[in-house]
Amino acid sequence: MLLRDMTAFALITLGVMLTKFGVSRKVVHPLMFAQIRQAGVRLLPMAIFLGVTFGLVIIGQTVALLSRVGAEQLIGTVMVTVVMRELGPLLTAIVVLARAGTSNVVELGTMRAMGEVSALESLGIDPIHYLVMPRMLGLAVCVFCLATYFVLVAILSGWVFAFLQDVPIRPAAYFGRLGDALHWQDFLLFGLKTWLFGVVIAVVSCYHGLARPLRFEEISAVTERAVVEGVIGCVLLDALFLVGYVFV
Amino acid sequence: MSEAAQVELVSVDVASEDDPGRLLVREVTWSIHPGEWWAIGGGPASGKTALLATAAGLNPSARGVVRIFGRDLQRASESEQTAWRREVGFVFENGGGLLGRLTVAENVALPLRYHSDRDPAEVHTRVDALLQLAGLEGLADLVPSQLTLALRQRVALLRSLALPVRILFLDSPLRGLAPSGIRWWLGFLRELRARRAADGEALSLITSAYDFRSLRDDAERFAVLENGRFRLLAQADEVAGYREDAASPAQTADGL
Numbered sequence: 001m002l003l004r005d006m007t008a009f010a011l012i013t014l015g016v017m018l019t020k021f022g023v024s025r026k027v028v029h030p031l032m033f034a035q036i037r038q039a040g041v042r043l044l045p046m047a048i049f050l051g052v053t054f055g056l057v058i059i060g061q062t063v064a065l066l067s068r069v070g071a072e073q074l075i076g077t078v079m080v081t082v083v084m085r086e087l088g089p090l091l092t093a094i095v096v097l098a099r100a101g102t103s104n105v106v107e108l109g110t111m112r113a114m115g116e117v118s119a120l121e122s123l124g125i126d127p128i129h130y131l132v133m134p135r136m137l138g139l140a141v142c143v144f145c146l147a148t149y150f151v152l153v154a155i156l157s158g159w160v161f162a163f164l165q166d167v168p169i170r171p172a173a174y175f176g177r178l179g180d181a182l183h184w185q186d187f188l189l190f191g192l193k194t195w196l197f198g199v200v201i202a203v204v205s206c207y208h209g210l211a212r213p214l215r216f217e218e219i220s221a222v223t224e225r226a227v228v229e230g231v232i233g234c235v236l237l238d239a240l241f242l243v244g245y246v247f248v
Numbered sequence: 249m250s251e252a253a254q255v256e257l258v259s260v261d262v263a264s265e266d267d268p269g270r271l272l273v274r275e276v277t278w279s280i281h282p283g284e285w286w287a288i289g290g291g292p293a294s295g296k297t298a299l300l301a302t303a304a305g306l307n308p309s310a311r312g313v314v315r316i317f318g319r320d321l322q323r324a325s326e327s328e329q330t331a332w333r334r335e336v337g338f339v340f341e342n343g344g345g346l347l348g349r350l351t352v353a354e355n356v357a358l359p360l361r362y363h364s365d366r367d368p369a370e371v372h373t374r375v376d377a378l379l380q381l382a383g384l385e386g387l388a389d390l391v392p393s394q395l396t397l398a399l400r401q402r403v404a405l406l407r408s409l410a411l412p413v414r415i416l417f418l419d420s421p422l423r424g425l426a427p428s429g430i431r432w433w434l435g436f437l438r439e440l441r442a443r444r445a446a447d448g449e450a451l452s453l454i455t456s457a458y459d460f461r462s463l464r465d466d467a468e469r470f471a472v473l474e475n476g477r478f479r480l481l482a483q484a485d486e487v488a489g490y491r492e493d494a495a496s497p498a499q500t501a502d503g504l
Contacts, residue, residue, distance in 0.1 A: 024362045111348070118265075119345025119404070122306055123359045123411070124333030130362075213266040 002229075009211055010203045013136055016128045028134055035138025039100030040145055046095060047146040051153030054091070059083065059154055060161020063174070067167045075174065076181030083154050084182075084190055085245060090238050092147040093197035096139065097230040101205040104135055105226045108209025109219040117210060132206045140198030147194045193241050200233040252318060253279035254415055254452055255303050255336075260312030262295055262302045271310055272298050276478040278471070280415065283450030285441070287463040289490055290473035296456040297341060299473065300417045303454070304338050305329065334363060337408030341419040344404020346392040352403050353379065353388040360410045378406045382436065398429055409440075415452040422455075422462050430462050438466060460487050 059079060066075055108131060111117055117127050159174050208226040255278075262273040272295030280286060280303070290296045301307035302314060305321050314321040316332050324332075346355045357375045360366060366374075379385040382402055392400050401421060408416060418437075422430050437453060444451040457463055460470060470481040472490055481487050 026365070027358070027362050114348065115340050115342065115345035116347050118301075118306060119338075119340055119347075122304065122333065122336075122338035122340070122345075123362070123407070124330045125359070125362050126330075 005211065006203055006207050009207045010199070013128055013132050013203070013206075016126065017133050017136070020126070020129045020133070023129065028130060031130070031134035032138045035100075035135050036141055038103070039096055039139055040142035043096065043099055043142070043146055044149065046099070047092060047150045048153050050091060050095065051150040052157045054083075054087070054150070055154035055157025055159075056161045058087075059158025060165065063158060063162040063169065064165050064167045067162070067169055072169060072173070073177065075169070076177035076179070079155065079158070079178055080181040080186060084151050084186055085241075086238070088151040088154065089143070089147045089190065089194045089197060090234060092150050092194070093143055093201065093234045094231060096143050096146065096198070097201045097205075097227060097234070100139060100142070101201045101230050102223050102227060104202075104205040105209045105223045106219060108206060109214045109222055110216070112210055112214045113216045113219065127210060131210065132202070135206055136199060136202035139202045140195045143198035143201070144191060144194040147190070147197075151190075189241060189244060193237070196237055197234050200237055201230055204230040204233055251282050253281050253315070254317060255280040256313075256315040257303060257309075258313040258315075260302060260314060261310040262298050263307070263310040264295075265298055265301060265307050268308070268310065272476065273473055273478055274476055276302075276312070278303070278478060278480075280452055280454060282414070282452055283441075283445065284469055285437075285453045285467045286455065286469045286471065287460055287467035288454065288456045288471050288473065289458070289460055290456070291458070294473040295476070296473060297419050299478070300338070300419055300454060300456055304336050304415075304417045305332060306338060334359075334411045335414045337411065337413035337416040339401060339404045339408055339416070339418045339421060341401075341421075341423065343392065343397045343400035344407070346400050346404055346407070348392055351389050351391055352384065352395070355392070355403060356407045356410055358410075359407060363411065374410065378409060382406055398425055402432075405436075413451070414449070415454070418453065418455045420456050420458065422457060434462065434466055460490055464488065 059082075062078055062082075063075055066072055066078065108117075111131070117131075120127050120130060155178065159171060162169060162174070205226050208222045208229075214222065257276045257278045260276045260278075261271050262276060264270040264272055272293075276299065288296055288299065298307055302309050305314065305316050309321075316324075316336065319328060321329075346352075347358065350358065353375050356378055357371050360371050360374060375388075376385065379388055382405070384399070384402060384406070387395065387399070387403075392403070395403070405418070405421070421433050425433070437455075441451050441453065453467075455463060455467065460467070464487060470487045470490075472479050472481060481490065
C-alpha cells in the first residue's frame with residue numbers, strides 16, 4: 001500500500017518534471033539551487049570529513065594488510081568494490097537523508113499543517129512543481145556530487161595512511177591499480193545509483209511531508225518514519241544494483 | 249439574475265478536507281452570480297471552510313456536481329483548472345497560509361512571478377501598489393511570523409488580488425478582530441468592489457462568518473450551515489435573528 005502510494009507519488013513528480021520543467025523557471029529553478037546549497041554545499045565539509053575518516057580507517061588499513069600478505073594486486077579491486085560501488089554512495093545517501101531528508105519532512109509537514117500547501121493550490125501553483133520537483137532534482141545532484149567528493153577524498157586519504165604506515169607502495173602503483181580495476185560501467189552505475197539515491201530520499205521525505213493532511217503533533221512521528229523508510233529504500237536499491245553489477 | 253452563474257453547486261455533499269470520509273454538509277445547491285456578495289454563517293466545525301473550499305474547487309466534493317465558470321470541475325483538464333485558479337481567489341483563515349520562508353513582499357509577488365514572465369521591476373511596482381492599497385508598505389520586508397494573524401490575513405488578501413480574480417472567497421476574515429479591524433476589512437472590500445464595478449468587472453465576494461452582525465449592511469445574499477444542511481436566508485428578519493450557536497459541532501451531517 002505504502003510502496004504503491006510512493007510509486008504513484010514518484011510517477012506524478014516525474015510527470016510534472018517532464019511537462020513543467022521550463023514553466024515558471026524564474027521562480028522554481030532558484031529553489032533547486034537553494035536545495036543544492038542546503039543539501040550539498042553545506043554538507044560538503046561533512047562528506048569530506050567522513051571521506052578522510054573512511055580513507056584512514058578502512059582503506060589505509062586494508063592497503064596495509066594486503067601489502068603485508070603480498071596481495072597488492074587486489075588493492076584496486078577492493079577499493080573499487082568497497083568505496084566506489086558500495087559504501088561511498090550508500091554512506092553519502094544516509095548522511096543526506098539524515099540532514100536534508102529530515103529537514104524536508106519537517107519543513108513540508110509544517111507547511112502542510114499551516115495551510116501553506118492549500119494556499120499554493122489556491123493560487124494555481126502546483127505544490128509538486130513548486131515544492132517537490134526542486135527538491136528531487138537538487139537532492140539527486142547533491143548525492144552524486146557529495147559521493148564523488150567522498151570517494152576521491154577516501155582514496156587520497158587511504159594512500160596517505162598507507163604512506164604514513166610505511167607501506168611499500170608508490171603513488172603511481174596505488175593509483176595505477178585503482179585505474180586498472182575501474183571500468184566504464186563503474187562510472188555509469190555510480191552515477192545512476194547516486195542519482196537514484198537522491199530520488200529515493202526526495203520521494204520518501206516529500207511524500208511524508210506532503211501527501212496527506214498533517215497536524216503539528218504528527219510531524220515528529222512522520223519524520224522518524226521517513227528516516228526509517230529512506231534507509232530501507234536506499235539499502236534495497238543498493239541490493240538491486242548488486243544484481244546489476246553481477247550481470248554487467 | 250440574468251447572468252450565468254460563476255459557481256454552481258448541485259446536490260453537493262461537502263466532505264472534510266482532512267478526512268474525506270467525513271461528511272460535513274449534505275445536499276448543497278447553490279449558485280454564485282457575478283458581483284454578488286454572499287455571507288455564509290455557521291458555528292464552529294459546521295463546515296464553512298470545507299464548503300468554501302469545495303465551491304472554490306480546492307476540495308473535491310463527495311457527491312454532486314460543482315461547476316466553475318460553467319465547466320464541470322471533475323471533467324475539467326488541468327490547464328483549465330489552472331486558468332480558473334487565477335480568477336478564483338481564496339483567503340484562508342488563521343493567517344491566510346502565507347509562506348513562512350518568504351517576506352511579505354515576496355508572498356504578494358509569488359503568484360505574479362509564477363504565472364507571468366514580468367520583469368522584476370514591474371513585479372516590484374505592482375507589489376508596492378498593492379501593499380500601499382492596504383497600508384502595509386512598511387511591512388514589506390518582514391516575514392509572516394513577525395506579523396499578527398490579522399495582518400497576515402490582510403497580506404493573504406493582497407496576494408490573492410495580485411491575480412485578476414473575479415471571485416474572492418474569504419474564510420472568516422472578521423473573526424476575532426477589534427472593531428477597527430472589522431471596519432478596515434469592510435471598507436477595503438466595499439471600495440474594491442466599487443472600483444471593479446466602475447471598471448466594468450464585477451467582483452463576487454463570498455465571506456464566511458460566525459454571525460452576520462458586521463456583514464448585514466454590505467452582503468446581499470445570506471446562507472447558513474445548520475445541522476449539516478445549507479439553508480438560504482431570504483428574509484431580513486431571518487438574517488437579523490441568526491445566531492452563530494444555532495448548530496453545535498455535533499449536529500453535522502455525520503451526526504444526523
